[in-house]
Amino acid sequence: MSHFDCVPKTIKELTERNLSIECPSCGNTVSLIPQHEPINTLNDYSYFVAKCPNHKRLYCKPIFAVYQALNDYICERYPIPEFKASNIHESIPISIREDYAESRRCLFADAYKGTVTLCRRVIEAIACDKLAEKSKEDKGKSKKLFELINLMYDEGLITKDIKDSVHEVRLFGNYGAHVQDDGLDNVERDEAQGVREVTWQLLYTIYIAPDKTKKLKEKRENKK
Numbered sequence: 001m002s003h004f005d006c007v008p009k010t011i012k013e014l015t016e017r018n019l020s021i022e023c024p025s026c027g028n029t030v031s032l033i034p035q036h037e038p039i040n041t042l043n044d045y046s047y048f049v050a051k052c053p054n055h056k057r058l059y060c061k062p063i064f065a066v067y068q069a070l071n072d073y074i075c076e077r078y079p080i081p082e083f084k085a086s087n088i089h090e091s092i093p094i095s096i097r098e099d100y101a102e103s104r105r106c107l108f109a110d111a112y113k114g115t116v117t118l119c120r121r122v123i124e125a126i127a128c129d130k131l132a133e134k135s136k137e138d139k140g141k142s143k144k145l146f147e148l149i150n151l152m153y154d155e156g157l158i159t160k161d162i163k164d165s166v167h168e169v170r171l172f173g174n175y176g177a178h179v180q181d182d183g184l185d186n187v188e189r190d191e192a193q194g195v196r197e198v199t200w201q202l203l204y205t206i207y208i209a210p211d212k213t214k215k216l217k218e219k220r221e222n223k224k
Helices: 011-015 094-108 112-135 145-154 160-171 189-222
Strands: 020-022 029-031 045-051 063-068 073-078
Touching: 020 073, 094 112, 094 189, 112 145, 112 160, 112 189, 145 160, 160 189
Parallel strands: none
Antiparallel strands: 020 029, 045 063, 063 073
């Protein structure tokens, strides 16, 4: 069997592959819905038009995607997402939004070390923001990240599940005395994607969900 024989040539074959991407319109990580038979070339790529599963509810635009059979992932999609801090929920502090937006740009560009390093930075910034003075040691320096994560849990800011997930992110880029100790030598795409998703979950839990709850409460009280 040639390598080309492994490339999906029908919608059914395509839907059995990894079509997970971050939708350029809604920003959610979704599995694309192909709209026609893929067009193949003499290499291991399939080209097709797809829809986001949220296209009816959130009015997401059609997506032109390029699937690579060799690594089983969507290697390109158009329109290219806009990774701007201004497109991220305003309840999140601007400096944190900027770092998170840059982590998304890194992931799109297959710069996986940059993705996990920036996500780790985002997590530390969140902890310092929400814990305020409690995030600092006696000498005024920020506590180590593992202490900050545990303290967020102790303060009731995150659940145990989120705490455990965020600790996994912490282990990426956990710098030691030598570059070989930073855990970034072999970061793969699925790891970087997982780190990005955990970081977004933390952002949503800490900032977005409370903001939405507050606004819903205000609307309900204003109707009384």
